Amino acid sequence: xxxxxxxxxxxxxxxxxxxxxxxxxxxxxxxxxxxxxxxxxxxxxxxxxxxxxxxxxxxxxxxxxxxxxxxxxxxxxxxxxxxxxxxxxxxxxxxxxxxxxxxxxxxxxxxxxxxxxxxxxxxxxxxxxxxxxxxxxxxxxxxxxxxxxxxxxxxxxxxxxxxxxxxxxxxxxxxxxxxxxxxxxxxxxxxxxxxxxxxxxxxxx
Amino acid sequence: xxxxxxxxxxxxxxxxxxxxxxxxxxxxxxxxxxxxxxxxxxxxxxxxxxxxxxxxxxxxxxxxxxxxxxxxxxxxxxxxxxxxxxxxxxxxxxxxxxxxxxxxxxxxxxxxxxxxxxxxxxxxxxxxxxxxxxxxxxxxxxxxxxxxxxxxxxxxxxxxxxxxxxxxxxxxxxxxxxxxxxxxxxxxxxxxxxxxxxxxxxxxx
Amino acid sequence: xxxxxxxxxxxxxxxxxxxxxxxxxxxxxxxxxxxxxxxxxxxxxxxxxxxxxxxxxxxxxxxxxxxxxxxxxxxxxxxxxxxxxxxxxxxxxxxxxxxxxxxxxxxxxxxxxxxxxxxxxxxxxxxxxxxxxxxxxxxxxxxxxxxxxxxxxxxxxxxxxxxxxxxxxxxxxxxxxxxxxxxxxxxxxxxxxxxxxxxxxxxxx
Amino acid sequence: xxxxxxxxxxxxxxxxxxxxxxxxxxxxxxxxxxxxxxxxxxxxxxxxxxxxxxxxxxxxxxxxxxxxxxxxxxxxxxxxxxxxxxxxxxxxxxxxxxxxxxxxxxxxxxxxxxxxxxxxxxxxxxxxxxxxxxxxxxxxxxxxxxxxxxxxxxxxxxxxxxxxxxxxxxxxxxxxxxxxxxxxxxxxxxxxxxxxxxxxxxxxx
DNA sequence: CATGAATGAGGCTTCATTCAT
DNA sequence: GATGAATGAAGCCTCATTCAT
Numbered sequence: 001x002x003x004x005x006x007x008x009x010x011x012x013x014x015x016x017x018x019x020x021x022x023x024x025x026x027x028x029x030x031x032x033x034x035x036x037x038x039x040x041x042x043x044x045x046x047x048x049x050x051x052x053x054x055x056x057x058x059x060x061x062x063x064x065x066x067x068x069x070x071x072x073x074x075x076x077x078x079x080x081x082x083x084x085x086x087x088x089x090x091x092x093x094x095x096x097x098x099x100x101x102x103x104x105x106x107x108x109x110x111x112x113x114x115x116x117x118x119x120x121x122x123x124x125x126x127x128x129x130x131x132x133x134x135x136x137x138x139x140x141x142x143x144x145x146x147x148x149x150x151x152x153x154x155x156x157x158x159x160x161x162x163x164x165x166x167x168x169x170x171x172x173x174x175x176x177x178x179x180x181x182x183x184x185x186x187x188x189x190x191x192x193x194x195x196x197x198x199x200x201x202x203x204x205x
Numbered sequence: 206x207x208x209x210x211x212x213x214x215x216x217x218x219x220x221x222x223x224x225x226x227x228x229x230x231x232x233x234x235x236x237x238x239x240x241x242x243x244x245x246x247x248x249x250x251x252x253x254x255x256x257x258x259x260x261x262x263x264x265x266x267x268x269x270x271x272x273x274x275x276x277x278x279x280x281x282x283x284x285x286x287x288x289x290x291x292x293x294x295x296x297x298x299x300x301x302x303x304x305x306x307x308x309x310x311x312x313x314x315x316x317x318x319x320x321x322x323x324x325x326x327x328x329x330x331x332x333x334x335x336x337x338x339x340x341x342x343x344x345x346x347x348x349x350x351x352x353x354x355x356x357x358x359x360x361x362x363x364x365x366x367x368x369x370x371x372x373x374x375x376x377x378x379x380x381x382x383x384x385x386x387x388x389x390x391x392x393x394x395x396x397x398x399x400x401x402x403x404x405x406x407x408x409x410x
Numbered sequence: 411x412x413x414x415x416x417x418x419x420x421x422x423x424x425x426x427x428x429x430x431x432x433x434x435x436x437x438x439x440x441x442x443x444x445x446x447x448x449x450x451x452x453x454x455x456x457x458x459x460x461x462x463x464x465x466x467x468x469x470x471x472x473x474x475x476x477x478x479x480x481x482x483x484x485x486x487x488x489x490x491x492x493x494x495x496x497x498x499x500x501x502x503x504x505x506x507x508x509x510x511x512x513x514x515x516x517x518x519x520x521x522x523x524x525x526x527x528x529x530x531x532x533x534x535x536x537x538x539x540x541x542x543x544x545x546x547x548x549x550x551x552x553x554x555x556x557x558x559x560x561x562x563x564x565x566x567x568x569x570x571x572x573x574x575x576x577x578x579x580x581x582x583x584x585x586x587x588x589x590x591x592x593x594x595x596x597x598x599x600x601x602x603x604x605x606x607x608x609x610x611x612x613x614x615x
Numbered sequence: 616x617x618x619x620x621x622x623x624x625x626x627x628x629x630x631x632x633x634x635x636x637x638x639x640x641x642x643x644x645x646x647x648x649x650x651x652x653x654x655x656x657x658x659x660x661x662x663x664x665x666x667x668x669x670x671x672x673x674x675x676x677x678x679x680x681x682x683x684x685x686x687x688x689x690x691x692x693x694x695x696x697x698x699x700x701x702x703x704x705x706x707x708x709x710x711x712x713x714x715x716x717x718x719x720x721x722x723x724x725x726x727x728x729x730x731x732x733x734x735x736x737x738x739x740x741x742x743x744x745x746x747x748x749x750x751x752x753x754x755x756x757x758x759x760x761x762x763x764x765x766x767x768x769x770x771x772x773x774x775x776x777x778x779x780x781x782x783x784x785x786x787x788x789x790x791x792x793x794x795x796x797x798x799x800x801x802x803x804x805x806x807x808x809x810x811x812x813x814x815x816x817x818x819x820x
Numbered sequence: 821c822a823t824g825a826a827t828g829a830g831g832c833t834t835c836a837t838t839c840a841t
Numbered sequence: 842g843a844t845g846a847a848t849g850a851a852g853c854c855t856c857a858t859t860c861a862t
Contacts, residue, residue, distance in 0.1 A: 012824075012825095014824080014825075015824080015825085018825085032331075033327075033331050034324075034325060034327055034331075034333065035241070035325065036240070036241060036325055036327070037327065037331060039851080039852060039853085040852075040853065040854090041851085041852075041853095049826075049827090050826065050827050050828065051827090051828085051853085051854090052826070052827060052828070052829095052854090052855090052856090053825080053826060053827080055853080055854060055855075056825075056826070056827095060853080060854080061852090061853065061854090116324070119321075119324060119381075120239060120240065120241060120325070122239055122241075122242065126238060126239075126242060128239070128385060131385035131386070132381065132382065132385055132386055133385065133386050133387070133388070134386060134387075134388040136386075158397055158400065158401075159390075159393045159394075159396070159397050161390070161393070162390070162393050162394040162396075162397035162398070163397055163401070165378060165379070165382060165389075165394060166375045166378070166394070166397060166398055166401060168378065169374050169375050169377065169378025169379070170371045170374045170375055170378075172374065172378065173370060173371070173373065173374025173375075173377065173378070174370075174374070176337065177337060177370060180333055180336035180337055180338065181336070181337055181338050181339060181341075182338070182339075183338070183339040184370075185364075185366070185367070188364045188366070188367050189364075189367040189370060189371070191364070191367075192363055192364050192367035192368055192371060193367070193371055195363065195405070196363075196368070196371060196401065196405040199404045199405045200400070200401040200404045200405055219842090220842090223842095244834080244835060244836080245835075245836060245837090246834090246835075246836090254843080254844090255843065255844050255845070256836090256837090256844090256845090257837095257838090257839090257842095257843065257844055257845075257846095258842085258843060258844080260836085260837065260838080261842070261843070265836080265837085266835095266836065266837090422845075422846095424845080424846075425845080425846085428846085442741075443737075443741050444734075444735060444737055444741075444743070445650075445651070445735065446650065446651060446735055446737075447737065447741060449830080449831060449832085450831075450832065450833090451830085451831075451832095459847075459848090460847065460848050460849065461832085461833090461848090461849085462833090462834085462835090462847070462848060462849070462850095463846080463847060463848080465832080465833060465834075466846075466847070466848095470832080470833080471831090471832065471833090526734070529731075529734060529791075530649060530650065530651060530735070532649055532651075532652065536648060536649075536652060538649070538795060541795035541796070542791065542792065542795055542796055543795065543796050543797070543798070546796075568807055568810065568811075569800075569803045569804075569806070569807050571800070571803070572800070572803050572804040572806070572807035572808070573807055573811070575788060575789070575792060575799075575804060576785050576788070576804070576807060576808055576811060578788065579784050579785045579787065579788025579789070580781045580784045580785055580788075582784065582788065583780060583781070583783065583784025583785075583787060583788070584780070584784070586747065587747065587780060590743060590746035590747055590748065591746070591747055591748050591749060591751075592748070592749075593748070593749040594780075595774075595776070595777070598774045598776070598777050599774075599777040599780060599781070601774070601777075602773055602774050602777035602778055602781060603777070603781055605773065605815070606773075606778070606781060606811065606815040609814045609815045610810070610811040610814045610815055629821090630821095633821095654855080654856060654857080655856075655857060655858090656855090656856075656857090664822080664823090665822065665823050665824070666823090666824090666857090666858090667821095667822065667823055667824075667858095667859090667860090668821080668822060668823080670857085670858065670859080671821075671822075675857080675858080676856095676857065676858090
């Protein structure tokens with residue numbers, strides 16, 4: 001047993017490193033070239049390994065892409081959860097939006113890649129694999145927090161579901177801009193989105 | 206040359222009909238199957254013609270897809286222009302959003318298809334063909350109208366560019382929801398978006 | 411409408427010709443190289459066409475192989491049915507075996523290919539696609555004819571099922587020999603098989 | 616070299632055990648999954664070892680498969696030789712067929728695996744590795760014993776070669792049935808085959 | 821001895837495109 | 842104008858094999 005074969009969760013050190021490397025290269029390739037052009041060959045090329053290696057670590061391209069999504073979701077979710085811990089109402093909303101756009105600013109490629117995958121990856125039956133539906137947990141959480149703020153009397157009486165969709169749409173659009181529009185000013189956008197959220201949700205006297 | 210092939214702009218009647226039919230089937234296929242699965246064969250199948258016909262009318266798949274985008278943009282632009290004609294400031298904004306979401310409600314497949322194409326179609330160099338940039342005419346127009354409203358004293362002093370991006374993002378997200386989220390309530394969303402826009406842009410006393 | 415595009419059963423003349431050509435080349439390749447080495451590329455090469463053409467005419471390799479089996483079964487069945495028409499008992503058995511071995515002599519590659527496919531082709535679940543089971547129609551027919559001969563008092567009281575399996579095995583083994591054993595004497599084998607069948611089935615005084 | 620690695624014929628105890636284990640798992644995998652799906656990875660998985668181990672003990676997959684055949688042939692040959700020792704003529708034939716079908720009943724997977732390998736394994740030139748030819752020792756032995764029986768006046772004057780092929784075919788077909796046809800009655804088949812052999816070979820008065 | 825890791829060839833399939841008719 | 846036919850590239854995947862540790 002050598003130092004580079006230490007086990008952790010059933011996986012060797014090198015295996016975990018390779019997996020992460022491949023995931024990173026997949027994100028990079030998708031963010032840069034788009035979903036359709038991000039072939040396994042391209043991902044392997046960026047990782048400096050042969051095509052077979054990718055298949056060796058992931059049982060199929062779909063699984064790899066799903067892993068990318070799960071990976072980024074996990075990291076983004078953790079960052080946002082940490083930033084919003086213990087907050088409710090307007091304070092939550094501010095922290096939530098700030099954390100979302102902050103993650104975007106720090107990991108634009110990750111978000112871009114996830115967006116591409118979510119929009120394009122389909123199951124064998126042709127149905128979208130990550131289609132946003134009523135049960136979307138991300139959206140559901142935001143909606144619930146908005147509803148809580150309303151019950152606490154902090155927010156006005158808007159349709160929580162629609163407002164949640166609107167705010168997520170405003171967040172998501174930023175990721176697209178960030179990658180393709182070089183003139184996009186994320187800081188200004190963040191300020192304006194937070195102001196808009198504040199004005200659109202606060203209880204009117 | 207037969208009697209049923211009257212000329213119009215250098216194109217016979219049947220030719221124009223075929224083109225429109227193919228474009229319509231392309232929209233249908235992309236909206237239903239997604240960008241990657243909408244092959245020329247599938248489009249031809251839906252149009253009830255052979256693959257060769259598609260190639261005959263459009264010099265390459267890319268051109269066909271570009272034409273789909275141009276087509277829908279033209280129709281949507283006309284509808285929105287008609288609805289907002291002569292209006293400025295808050296009145297313009299209301300009419301603009303209402304017309305946008307109205308077009309969405311009337312032509313969800315068109316919007317879905319265009320979204321897919323815009324996100325996926327790339328040039329030979331790999332660069333996005335329709336990437337939103339600073340020169341995006343759609344966005345530019347909205348931005349200008351917002352700026353006009355500010356100068357007229359009707360709107361508060363927000364960053365017009367960011368607000369334009371935000372509102373477009375809020376509009377675009379609705380198209381995605383409309384197709385994949387069966388529980389999405391477009392009417393409620395429209396109301397909430399218009400309320401939000403009103404609250405976020407009006408001059409605060 | 412030209413002479414080479416005459417329709418027949420929804421298929422053009424060229425299409426039927428190509429299909430038959432591909433089927434023939436598949437038989438040839440499998441008989442010569444064995445199941446595992448008979449790739450689509452090899453089949454296409456023998457047909458003098460590109461790999462894509464095979465996929466153009468058959469929706470997948472499995473379907474092509476299934477078609478080979480169906481094809482040969484149909485032809486062999488027709489030949490045997492014609493040779494045994496109206497016969498029963500020992501006369502049927504003689505004609506049956508003679509027709510079987512005759513078809514073998516005339517189309518050794520076909521039989522060899524079918525044998526390979528039947529033994530190797532598996533479904534997506536890994537289960538054999540043509541596994542001989544109790545419901546095997548070919549075997550069932552022979553068994554029934556043997557039983558009829560017993561009831562007519564022409565045959566002794568053997569186990570009809572076992573005898574059917576035995577005779578089919580004796581027929582099938584000849585196809586293997588014919589291809590791989592250059593010294594195999596089919597005529598002598600035919601004589602001996604018919605003599606054996608006669609001796610093994612006839613009513614003993 | 617430890618105490619548990621006593622040498623025998625140049626091979627340690629564990630080495631021989633490993634070889635036998637791998638051979639057994641190869642048989643199992645081929646019998647169950649068929650030739651094409653029995654990959655080294657699958658065989659290694661069933662043996663509970665890594666792929667490298669298989670390569671370590673056998674210099675290539677072909678050699679492993681050849682060894683499987685040799686192994687089963689050796690065991691089957693020994694069993695049959697023991698059962699037929701000292702017998703000739705009809706007595707030999709009865710014992711021979713009984714021992715063959717008995718081995719089949721006791722080791723169906725072995726026979727199935729060998730059948731698959733014999734039918735599929737090819738040399739680099741594409742030629743079958745185990746094709747039955749005129750020099751087939753198994754067949755040759757049976758043929759010789761039949762001839763001896765004829766010269767002893769016990770058998771009628773059939774073509775010994777053809778009869779040998781016929782009987783081997785009747786034996787081999789049972790192995791195929793045994794694996795794929797759940798309703799196959801091996802005991803009944805054995806009885807019928809022995810009766811048939813008796814009737815077909817005995818000297819007619 | 822044994823393992824995990826990596827390779828590269830080859831297979832099947834899909835698809836945009838071209839061309840003769 | 843329109844079609845069926847054919848191509849060839851590219852994609853994903855599986856697998857036997859090799860190698861450093």
